[in-house]
Amino acid sequence: MREKLLYLLLFLTISLWMLFLQINRVEPFESFSLRFNDVNFELQKKIPSKEIVFVAVDEPSVNVYGRWPWNREVLAKGIDALSAADVVLMDMIFSEPTSHSSEYALAKSLSNLNASVCGFFLRHNSTQVLDEEALELLSDSSLDLLDSQISEHLEPRFASAPYAEINILPILKACTLSGSFSTIRAEDDKLREYPIAMYFNDTLYPSLAIQGLRLKFDKDISRVDSSSLDLAHHSIRLNRDGLVRLNFYKLEQYDIVSFLDVSRGKIDPQHFKDKIVILGITEVGAGDIVNTPIGAIAGSLLHYTFLSNFLEGHLLYEPTNIGLILILAMTLLPLILVLLIKNVLTRTLINLFVYLLLYISVHYLFISQMIYIDLFYPLLGVLVSMATMEAVAFNLQERRSRFVRGAFSSYLSEDLLKQLIKNPQALSLGGEKKELSILFSDIRGFTSISESMDAQSLVNLLNRYFTPMTNAVLEHKGMLDKYIGDAVMAFYNAPVDVKNHADEACLSALEMIKRLALLNTQLIQEGISPIEIGIGINTADVIVGNIGADKRFNYTIIGDGVNLASRVESLTKNYGVKILITEFTLRSLEMHFICREIESVIVKGKDEAVVLYELMPTNEESKNIKKIYDEALFVYKTGDSPRAKTLFLELTKRYNDSPSNYFVKNIEAGKSWSVHKMDEK
Numbered sequence: 001m002r003e004k005l006l007y008l009l010l011f012l013t014i015s016l017w018m019l020f021l022q023i024n025r026v027e028p029f030e031s032f033s034l035r036f037n038d039v040n041f042e043l044q045k046k047i048p049s050k051e052i053v054f055v056a057v058d059e060p061s062v063n064v065y066g067r068w069p070w071n072r073e074v075l076a077k078g079i080d081a082l083s084a085a086d087v088v089l090m091d092m093i094f095s096e097p098t099s100h101s102s103e104y105a106l107a108k109s110l111s112n113l114n115a116s117v118c119g120f121f122l123r124h125n126s127t128q129v130l131d132e133e134a135l136e137l138l139s140d141s142s143l144d145l146l147d148s149q150i151s152e153h154l155e156p157r158f159a160s161a162p163y164a165e166i167n168i169l170p171i172l173k174a175c176t177l178s179g180s181f182s183t184i185r186a187e188d189d190k191l192r193e194y195p196i197a198m199y200f201n202d203t204l205y206p207s208l209a210i211q212g213l214r215l216k217f218d219k220d221i222s223r224v225d226s227s228s229l230d231l232a233h234h235s236i237r238l239n240r241d242g243l244v245r246l247n248f249y250k251l252e253q254y255d256i257v258s259f260l261d262v263s264r265g266k267i268d269p270q271h272f273k274d275k276i277v278i279l280g281i282t283e284v285g286a287g288d289i290v291n292t293p294i295g296a297i298a299g300s301l302l303h304y305t306f307l308s309n310f311l312e313g314h315l316l317y318e319p320t321n322i323g324l325i326l327i328l329a330m331t332l333l334p335l336i337l338v339l340l341i342k343n344v345l346t347r348t349l350i351n352l353f354v355y356l357l358l359y360i361s362v363h364y365l366f367i368s369q370m371i372y373i374d375l376f377y378p379l380l381g382v383l384v385s386m387a388t389m390e391a392v393a394f395n396l397q398e399r400r401s402r403f404v405r406g407a408f409s410s411y412l413s414e415d416l417l418k419q420l421i422k423n424p425q426a427l428s429l430g431g432e433k434k435e436l437s438i439l440f441s442d443i444r445g446f447t448s449i450s451e452s453m454d455a456q457s458l459v460n461l462l463n464r465y466f467t468p469m470t471n472a473v474l475e476h477k478g479m480l481d482k483y484i485g486d487a488v489m490a491f492y493n494a495p496v497d498v499k500n501h502a503d504e505a506c507l508s509a510l511e512m513i514k515r516l517a518l519l520n521t522q523l524i525q526e527g528i529s530p531i532e533i534g535i536g537i538n539t540a541d542v543i544v545g546n547i548g549a550d551k552r553f554n555y556t557i558i559g560d561g562v563n564l565a566s567r568v569e570s571l572t573k574n575y576g577v578k579i580l581i582t583e584f585t586l587r588s589l590e591m592h593f594i595c596r597e598i599e600s601v602i603v604k605g606k607d608e609a610v611v612l613y614e615l616m617p618t619n620e621e622s623k624n625i626k627k628i629y630d631e632a633l634f635v636y637k638t639g640d641s642p643r644a645k646t647l648f649l650e651l652t653k654r655y656n657d658s659p660s661n662y663f664v665k666n667i668e669a670g671k672s673w674s675v676h677k678m679d680e681k
Helices: 002-024 029-037 039-043 059-065 072-080 100-111 132-139 144-148 169-174 208-217 259-263 300-312 322-340 344-369 376-408 414-422 446-451 455-474 501-525 560-575 583-588 620-637 641-655 658-668
Strands: 052-057 087-090 116-123 163-165 177-180 193-195 197-200 203-206 221-225 228-231 234-237 243-245 256-258 276-281 289-292 295-298 430-443 478-484 487-492 533-548 553-558 579-582 594-602 610-616
Touching: 002 029, 002 322, 002 376, 029 039, 029 376, 039 344, 052 059, 052 259, 052 300, 059 259, 072 100, 072 259, 087 208, 100 169, 116 169, 116 208, 132 169, 177 197, 177 203, 177 208, 193 300, 203 208, 208 221, 208 228, 208 300, 256 259, 276 300, 295 300, 322 344, 322 376, 344 376, 430 446, 430 455, 430 501, 430 560, 430 583, 446 455, 455 478, 455 487, 455 501, 478 501, 478 553, 487 501, 501 533, 501 579, 501 583, 501 610, 533 560, 533 583, 560 579, 560 610, 560 658, 579 583, 583 610, 594 620, 610 620, 620 641, 620 658, 641 658
Parallel strands: 052 256, 052 276, 087 116, 087 276, 116 177, 533 579
Antiparallel strands: 116 163, 193 243, 197 203, 221 228, 228 234, 289 295, 430 487, 430 533, 478 487, 533 553, 579 610, 594 610
């Protein structure tokens, strides 16, 4: 629970940081975000509107007419060739007076057009002194209607500038409207957004392109809500700064013609018929060259791009909440995976796959639906969250691993220990009901042995005894529960699942007897009495887990099945055998073992009888004994005691078989086959 709360706290912290970075456009992250999302325009397959032409004052034009600025009569001649255009946008400014004749020629050409928009520049500093008449003429181009719709609930989301550089009076009078061609650069100094309007002298002035659209459609622009405008039934969505994100096209797709060709009549005037024509400068050193996601382009193409986006329905839609939701979702994903999936590589691949799927989906939405969604902050969120969650998960795993290894290295084999480290949840406080095979072993006559030895020698003997016995348990996937004096308690199938746990328990018991024989050989050579043991095994559903207090507990097992295993071990003395297993263990065996039935008993504390079996060594002698013994037991059960006694005596004499001797005594005492109630000894 504490770990889950820690992960949740990390998720909340990372999410809040990601949202803070995105909302406040913190550098350098915002610049990275802008450049990261510019790949959208590389995938763009849409083409610009055919209703727009850009007439460029380019290098060939400058080579013929000289360096800019030109004599305005030259411009007038070129403008005269644009008379068929619907609207001409002048992306240049004539703020300084020249000769009267040149100003008159230019003003006359502008007046003869169907409609024209002359550009002016809003700036934060200027030396131009504006007279009252010029300002009054300029104000005729303002958006009073839009400005009046702005209330305290619909804040003006438009930028402002304290100064303006405008055209001289004759040009102002000749133009139908004036429009701002000021632009606003992004954090990385690139131009990606188009200002619909800007404030000057507390008056809202539309951009060059908006004025061109107002004239083309003979419609005014109105505010729908705080983030949307309407012009000729076309919706224009604004971002939080009152800007429209431009949907750029491939540079070669824009319709650009040279002013030189226009002025010399090389371009058919019908090419401009009913179109919006933009007249601007591209010559390096004279024109406005700006950086954009598609590279360095003429500033006039920003107006071109917006106009085309508007006319072709290519305006981008930026959902306000989707980006924030994606940040939260991608930050949450690593947390969910850490809690649900254990493999680090699998988690990493899923995180990357989900983001890749999101990446493809968002780009598809951009291409097909013009929906612009920022993918940088979701990527940053998933990477930071993934790195943090994995680092914390690794640290917690290391702590758990150290705890598990320290607590269980002496009680489990290395293979089982590795499995337990991978799944430490099995060690949570409490327990679960699970089928286990339980093994108890005990030294016979230990009291006599301990009385004949000093303390140091006794401890040394026990250590020599416990070592091979413990190894026999661990090597067969058992869990050493504890040493109880001279007794060993072990169980199988916990904390790690063990397939065929009953077989493994029986193999451990047989191995313990073999290793005890080797130890006894050494003890006899040293003049020490050999050790005899009894082993009892039972398979049952018991409670297994960490049992105890929060700060001090043991991983152990409890239940009737445990008590039965202990009592079965005690009964080995009654029959003179080394290993006894219950009928429940026998039924769980999948391997072949040599087992012979002993008898049904009711042990102390139980009401139901349990059939006990001796687990015998796997050799020819055991097979021979079992063959005769099974026949003897069968005839004994059927009531033919004389025949049974004969067979049991044969086994006693030939093999010194203790169970046969036990039944001979029962027959001689006149006891028939029955369920025996045994007292614990």
